[in-house]
Amino acid sequence: MSSGNSSRASVRTSQERQAQARPRPDVACRACSGVNVTVQFGKYGYYLKCADCGGNTPAKPVCAACGQPGKVSKRGLEFTATCAGGHSWAYWTNPA
Ligand SMILES: [Zn+2]
């Protein structure tokens, strides 16, 4: 006694991934995990100011290429991180 195989064609939905909308594990409030933050500069260096809970989180960019910590530099509203391996990447852009 054999049961018939029913083969269903699986339809794959392609998820559109927006680079700017992807989660940034190195840019998130450590208190509420929110990403509604702005980068600010304090006496201990750059930190993330959370607009949701008001918490402060040290800005610690991590290089996606080599995994080393990055150093933050500011240009206007844009913050660039540079690692010891010579990579630099756009870390964050503050809302105007
Ligand atoms: Zn928060």
Ligand SMILES: [Zn+2]
């Ligand atoms: Zn690197």
